[in-house]
Amino acid sequence: MSDRFLKPVKIDLAMRAGLTCSNPSCRVYTGGPDDNIGVAAHISAAAPGGPRYDASLSARERRSSSNGIWLCQTCAKLIDSKEFERRFPIGLLRLWKNIAERQARAYVGTRSPFIADLAPVTSVHARLIELSVTKNENELYEIISGQSYVYSTTSEARDEIAAHRTPETVLDWTAEILVDCWGDGEAELLGICGVLLSSFELWNPPTSVLDEVENLCVREIKERDHMLIGVVEPLAFALAAKGRPVPHRAFLTAIVAEEHWREAEHARSRRYYGSDSRKALAVSRHMRDPLRAGLLRANDVGRLMGLLTRPTPDLARPRARALLRGLLRESVLELQRAGEFDLVKEATSYLAGYDINLEKGEPDE
Numbered sequence: 001m002s003d004r005f006l007k008p009v010k011i012d013l014a015m016r017a018g019l020t021c022s023n024p025s026c027r028v029y030t031g032g033p034d035d036n037i038g039v040a041a042h043i044s045a046a047a048p049g050g051p052r053y054d055a056s057l058s059a060r061e062r063r064s065s066s067n068g069i070w071l072c073q074t075c076a077k078l079i080d081s082k083e084f085e086r087r088f089p090i091g092l093l094r095l096w097k098n099i100a101e102r103q104a105r106a107y108v109g110t111r112s113p114f115i116a117d118l119a120p121v122t123s124v125h126a127r128l129i130e131l132s133v134t135k136n137e138n139e140l141y142e143i144i145s146g147q148s149y150v151y152s153t154t155s156e157a158r159d160e161i162a163a164h165r166t167p168e169t170v171l172d173w174t175a176e177i178l179v180d181c182w183g184d185g186e187a188e189l190l191g192i193c194g195v196l197l198s199s200f201e202l203w204n205p206p207t208s209v210l211d212e213v214e215n216l217c218v219r220e221i222k223e224r225d226h227m228l229i230g231v232v233e234p235l236a237f238a239l240a241a242k243g244r245p246v247p248h249r250a251f252l253t254a255i256v257a258e259e260h261w262r263e264a265e266h267a268r269s270r271r272y273y274g275s276d277s278r279k280a281l282a283v284s285r286h287m288r289d290p291l292r293a294g295l296l297r298a299n300d301v302g303r304l305m306g307l308l309t310r311p312t313p314d315l316a317r318p319r320a321r322a323l324l325r326g327l328l329r330e331s332v333l334e335l336q337r338a339g340e341f342d343l344v345k346e347a348t349s350y351l352a353g354y355d356i357n358l359e360k361g362e363p364d365e
């Protein structure tokens with residue numbers, strides 16, 4: 001017997017999330033006049049044998065709104081899939097729900113983000129809409145080559161890809177462009193390609209492409225040319241997620257052990273995100289990303305070292321610093337778990353030079 005949600009419960013859940021998907025790394029709008037992609041998903045399964053099933057709940061509790069979370073179809077499928085079941089424990093889903101509800105509450109009475117977002121669209125940004133009708137790599141090149149390498153551009157493009165509004169092969173074309181243009185000095189274009197490919201769960205390249213991309217990435221890091229850090233970083237990440245950890249390890253080593261790499265990374269990510277506080281927000285979002293596991297969770301270690309040792313006023317408050325330190329501690333722990341003891345030593349001794357102790361807090365607190 002299955003304890004399904006009744007319609008009033010579904011409506012309640014949708015409203016509580018402000019009609020958006022509650023997954024913090026998704027947050028798409030789920031409803032409109034013609035399309036409805038929202039799902040009232042069970043936190044604890046509706047029937048025995050389902051994900052997170054809790055026999056101690058009564059049928060009434062199981063079909064009440066307290067046991068539901070509003071998600072888009074993609075995320076609902078993700079949390080209920082056998083493959084990922086253990087990545088989405090009850091506590092995590094409750095946290096998502098709380099955050100989504102808090103944000104929905106805060107948005108009531110404010111101007112619609114649709115309107116706020118639409119206003120500043122530039123003609124360059126507007127070209128991204130053509131991603132959905134791109135037919136080959138040449139057209140894709142036309143669209144992305146005029147874009148600037150900033151978060152608003154890449155996140156809009158990634159949203160289009162994640163929502164499956166682009167051709168399935170768009171990431172294959174992206175990889176083709178990346179390989180073709182490597183060495184042409186188009187750092188911005190390559191950076192955009194790298195970030196798009198870091199939507200690794202949607203990228204399924206043949207081995208030969210992975211080989212080629214991996215070689216380029218490793219060579220670049222070996223030659224210590226941090227001019228291409230904007231592409232090397234997301235690309236190494238994407239390759240690691242595809243089971244090719246070598247460039248990622250090399251990148252982490254460069255970023256933890258070498259000042260000029262950290263400087264380059266600090267400068268490029270500040271420009272990319274627009275400010276240190278937005279960068280810090282992105283890092284904390286990354287750490288909650290359920291698709292990141294193992295060393296991928298240490299990816300922002302250099303970024304966090306930069307944020308803590310070169311504080312800007314908006315991140316200088318003790319609470320902000322404590323949060324950043326917590327994130328850095330998590331990243332360093334991942335390095336430790338992966339057996340990267342030299343990197344752990346490098347990072348902690350560097351931080352000690354700034355009186356930053358990950359275990360104990362700072363003298364100014």
Ligand SMILES: [Zn+2]
Nearest residue numbers: 021026072075
């Ligand atoms: Zn979603």
